[in-house]
Amino acid sequence: MPHSEPTRIFLNARVFTGTGEDDWAAAFRVTAGRFDRVGATAEVMADRPDDCEIVDLGGATVLPGLLDVHSHPAFLAALADSTLCFPPAVTSLRGLVEHLRGNSGIGQGPDVWIEGFGYDESAYPERRGPTADDLDQVSPDQPVFVRRCDGHSAAANHRALELAGITAATPDPPGARFGRDAAGRPDGRLIESAATAAVARVVPPRSSADRAQDLAGLDCHFLSRGIVGVADLWATMVPEPLATFRAAEDRGLSVQCALYYPWPEIVAAGLQEIGADQRAGRMQIAGAKLFLDGAYSNRTAWTERPYPGSCDHGLRTASDADLHAAVAWARRNRLQVAIHAMGDAAISHVLDLFADVEPWLTGMPSIRIEHATLFSPAMLDRLTAGRMRFGVVSHAIFLYAEIDAYRDNLDTEQFAIAYPLRSFFEQVGDAALASDVPATAWADADNVFLSVQAAVSRRAHDGTDIGQPQAVTVPQALLLYTGRARTLAPLQDVGLIAPGYEGSFVILDRDVFTVPVADIAATRVVQTWLAGRLAYDAEASTPTGS
Structure with a gap:
């Protein structure tokens, strides 16, 4: 600058x-x-x-x-034409349908998609998410596609399923599944990322120039929240991410952005080598992102014990071969590996594979554990005792916003070790709080001070106690957005008020x-x-x- x-x-x-x-x-x-x-x-x-x-x-x-080291600017830009359906504005299926009917694309022709984002069925009176039949009430003739608040799962109407070629004969994608009715026909539910992608890939894309302008338009959003650096953990939501982010910088995007690419897309692109110029500047490639499981809010996080009242342990969504290959590629290219691991089984597996592996980066973690939900004291001991330098990115906003889902999906012992922020602060040198915006079930999820309040009070939006023993102080919470967060991503000389920064x-x-x-x-x-x-x-x- x-x-x-x-x-x-x-x-x-x-x-x-x-x-x-x-x-x-x-x-x-x-x-x-x-x-x-x-x-x-x-x-x-x-x-x-x-x-x-x-x-x-x-x-x-x-x-x-302030630093938001697990965010999704590219996703925010991709939502430029979407109707936002977050709580507390939308709290029922009926409300979701009505909200989507307000989309500017309604009535614009059979090829115009109606897109939405942010529904959270966990508190809906219907106790379920939307299906194709529900979304046909928005429009039976236009394709309707709405993503869940976690960004992993989604729902589509029958027209969208038709355009995507999803039929009763279509097999479930690896690590995901299509919801089906009793006869085996797809019912519009798209469960986890690979199923969502099967519909997302047929939505007409905006041009790179349009996406660059959409990204540049986010500058005021971040600056008004005091955020000067972000890590985008799904940068490929825009085409040619690094070029598009750098074009956005030319158009006025001033906050620093560290970009992480999903591992399947790195593989599909031929495991290209990343040059020093791509790892430098205010917009830079920072690493690879892998999904090892799903989310607690829809019972797809990979758990040691089954979910209450079921035999289901969630979903494992990446193989050991993928994890080892990603680490080898990142080591060769001097980049990080960020692993989405919410469930205790997923986190334990990361520790099993990599706790004793030699780190390859200096000054920052080589491997980041994203979302870090169920973390027992024994797991923390394993994380800190090994040779690997791990980073942990966690949240206060998740329990605050999605208390109904966590109340249903965690037993008492699990709830006691959910998002142990005080333990992270005290035991993990490289730890941060983050928003995951827009993949969080709340309209103002990257208001850092809402997150700080939730971390200090350990109370949800409805006043529920969400773990008082793991509360932190205001200075500690803010350190997890500043001085402590600065090591989690290669953002340049930010996070401290100190000479040289x-x-x-x-x-x-x-x-x-x-x-x-x-x-x-x-x-x-x-x-x-x-x-x-x-x-x-x-x-x-x-x-x-x-």
Whole structure:
């Protein structure tokens, strides 16, 4: 980024530096886009240049720029024409159908797709997700395709199934399945990613230029939340991801983006080698992503014990051969491997395969465990005792938003070890909180302060206790979005207010460290500064330009 901004000293602030739970400063200086002094006012003001600009922050609370290290910008861009169906706006099948009827494509012709995203049947009074019959009520003549909130599963109407060529004779894809009625005919349910992809691949794609513009349009979304760096764990939701993200950067996408490609697509592309130029810059390829299981919310996470009231242990969705091949490719290309593993059986299997393997990266984990839901103390001991440097990405927003599903799908012992955030903070050096947006069953899932409130209170949206013993403090939760999160992805010099780091920080409308816990989620970002430049000002409600 250009650094034509003057040297600025920011003082009269409560500055959480991100270097530790009790590390604070009163002032800092930014020169040529980087912090070069941080500390007491007198220290920062000493020997200041004559042309230095002084900014009095009036006692405001300042944080390092926030990092969302498991997000899906490409997915958000792909949803540009979709109707969003998240709770709390949609809470029933009837409401879902009505919501989809408001899509701008309704009545535009038989070849125009009606797309939606974000349904969560776990709290619907009908206690089930949509079928082809339900979605035919949106339109029987146009294809209708709506993805579940987790992004893995979906539903399609009969017209969409027809266009995708899915019939009673179509076999289930590996690691997934098509829902079927009693006669074996497909009923519109697309369970897990490979089944969803069977319909998604026939949806007419937008052009690369359109997707680049869609991505650039997300800049205000991230900056308004104080987010200056994201890891996209499904970057291939746009065509030619690196080129498209870099084109979006040219069009104004200013936050850093680390891109992870799904392993099957890496294989399909011929296991291409990744050059140093592709691993550098504000938009860079960061690694490979594998799905080892599904999600707890629809009983597809791979579990040690069967789900309550059933003999079902969920789905295993990747082979050992795939896992070993991905690690070998990543080692050769100096990239990470990110493994989606929610269930305890899935996480244990990752540890069995790789805990004693020599890591290949320095300064960051070679293998990331994504979502990390059921993690027992014994599993944590195994993770920290081995040779491999693992990273753990977990969530507070999942239990907060999807409490009904977790209440149904976890027994008492499992619930006690679900999302053990305090244990992650205390025992895992490379640990982070993240949003998984938009694959989270809540409309404002990447509001970091909602996630912080859920992590500190350990209460769901309805007040349910979601594990008080695993609550963290506000400083700890924010470290999992800043100083601790910075090692989880190759984002460059962000996450700390410290000399040498990029001058990216956020100014809040209140002191998030002292407000009542119930008010944390109401915290708003007043300004976001990116590499020494005012990038977002809430009064203007838009990025300020480069």
